[in-house]
Amino acid sequence: MACTSMILSKSSLIIRTQGLPAISVACYSTGPDPRPIKSLSLLKKGTGGRSSFNGVVATVFGASGYMGSYLCNKLGKQGSQIIIPYRGNFYDVRDLRLCGDLGQVLFQPYHPRNDDEIRKAIKYSNVVINLIGREFATKNFTIADANVEIPARLARLSKEMGVEKFIHISALNADPNPPTYYISGGSQFYRTKYQGEKEVLREFPEATIFRPSDMYGSGDKFLRYYGHMWRHVFRKLAVYKKGEETIKQPVYVGDVAAAIVAACKDPDAAGKIYQAVGPKRYLLSELLDWFHVVMKKGEPDYGYYRYDLRYDPVMPLKLFINGLFPGYPMGHLTPERVERVSNRKSTSEIWRSVVRVQVKS
Ligand SMILES: NC(=O)c1ccc[n+]([C@@H]2O[C@H](COP(=O)([O-])OP(=O)(O)OC[C@H]3O[C@@H](n4cnc5c(N)ncnc54)[C@H](OP(=O)(O)O)[C@@H]3O)[C@@H](O)[C@H]2O)c1
Numbered sequence: 001m002a003c004t005s006m007i008l009s010k011s012s013l014i015i016r017t018q019g020l021p022a023i024s025v026a027c028y029s030t031g032p033d034p035r036p037i038k039s040l041s042l043l044k045k046g047t048g049g050r051s052s053f054n055g056v057v058a059t060v061f062g063a064s065g066y067m068g069s070y071l072c073n074k075l076g077k078q079g080s081q082i083i084i085p086y087r088g089n090f091y092d093v094r095d096l097r098l099c100g101d102l103g104q105v106l107f108q109p110y111h112p113r114n115d116d117e118i119r120k121a122i123k124y125s126n127v128v129i130n131l132i133g134r135e136f137a138t139k140n141f142t143i144a145d146a147n148v149e150i151p152a153r154l155a156r157l158s159k160e161m162g163v164e165k166f167i168h169i170s171a172l173n174a175d176p177n178p179p180t181y182y183i184s185g186g187s188q189f190y191r192t193k194y195q196g197e198k199e200v201l202r203e204f205p206e207a208t209i210f211r212p213s214d215m216y217g218s219g220d221k222f223l224r225y226y227g228h229m230w231r232h233v234f235r236k237l238a239v240y241k242k243g244e245e246t247i248k249q250p251v252y253v254g255d256v257a258a259a260i261v262a263a264c265k266d267p268d269a270a271g272k273i274y275q276a277v278g279p280k281r282y283l284l285s286e287l288l289d290w291f292h293v294v295m296k297k298g299e300p301d302y303g304y305y306r307y308d309l310r311y312d313p314v315m316p317l318k319l320f321i322n323g324l325f326p327g328y329p330m331g332h333l334t335p336e337r338v339e340r341v342s343n344r345k346s347t348s349e350i351w352r353s354v355v356r357v358q359v360k361s
Pocket residue numbers: 061062063064065066067068087088112131132133134141145146150169170171172211212213214215216221222
């Protein structure tokens with residue numbers, strides 16, 4: 001696009017590509033000159049499948065993460081063009097090329113603090129989706145950088161570039177004053193996610209925000225976290241109050257992705273906050289027992305046993321060891337994760353405020 005210039009003349013359309021001879025195409029219209037194309041979304045074509053174009057040009061930030069592949073697949077299936085900004089190694093994201101039809105998935109290297117590179121990634125898009133988020137600090141970015149500063153920057157630049165829709169992924173139980181369970185001061189993840197929402201809405205008031213609960217699916221961090229060897233002490237599992245007071249309402253990641261795709265096209269979604277939860281609520285203790293039975297690590301044959309995290313002497317040591325390798329926590333075990341999954345509030349107290357997202361196929 002950047003190296004192609006289109007020259008419209010009365011009788012012909014000349015497409016001139018840098019370094020290549022111009023192609024002349026006859027124009028049979030007797031009317032006035034064709035209108036210049038203002039937006040790619042006006043070029044809708046086809047019946048809505050993978051090989052058509054549905055008018056959505058979406059830049060997906062954070063597509064290299066767990067949810068990214070689910071979302072890009074759903075976008076690509078419906079004929080959206082996807083722009084994937086990435087940092088680091090291109091080979092980490094190249095598989096996402098399969099999500100869309102040939103030429104419909106484009107990659108753009110960027111740095112999350114470089115405004116010009118971000119502008120370049122959203123220049124041709126009418127939808128920007130932010131999946132960037134983190135629950136532990138890395139070498140160059142704090143939790144607040146990933147959950148507040150970067151989303152606010154993306155929202156500001158999207159507004160500036162005239163993007164029509166900005167969709168931001170926050171988290172269920174985002175709270176300015178989260179309760180304290182295991183680490184003093186409560187969950188920084190929930191606090192920064194709440195601040196991130198506020199900042200995004202300040203920069204882009206029509207933004208749509210999704211607050212998913214724990215998402216499950218292939219490659220998730222919910223089941224795998226509890227199944228990991230490092231989370232156990234031999235065959236025992238330490239959970240806050242044995243998990244008997246924590247309610248979980250896990251949601252399938254593909255359903256959240258489908259809801260985001262629906263929101264891309266739904267004008268009513270502008271300025272709304274959706275809490276994305278699964279259809280059923282479970283006690284964490286019952287879920288954990290069931291996971292272990294399915295993994296053939298249930299009580300009788302394996303010796304699995306749940307006990308109260310508050311009296312576990314091994315957990316602080318494990319967290320200390322993981323803290324020596326910031327950015328690569330073994331088994332996703334961080335103080336922040338232990339704190340946030342202990343949240344007893346879960347969905348029960350906010351159930352009345354839940355807005356069900358209508359997922360249109
Ligand atoms: N998974 C869940 O159960 C769950 C539950 C509630 C809310 N959420 C939220 O939903 C969103 C997507 O979740 P996910 O599970 O797909 O997350 P994820 O697997 O951890 O992926 C996070 C993405 O954010 C990017 N990222 C993180 N820090 C960054 C930084 N400083 N600069 C640039 N990019 C950065 C990562 O890029 P790199 O690959 O380059 O690091 C990655 O693409 C996140 O905001 C998460 O907080 C998830």
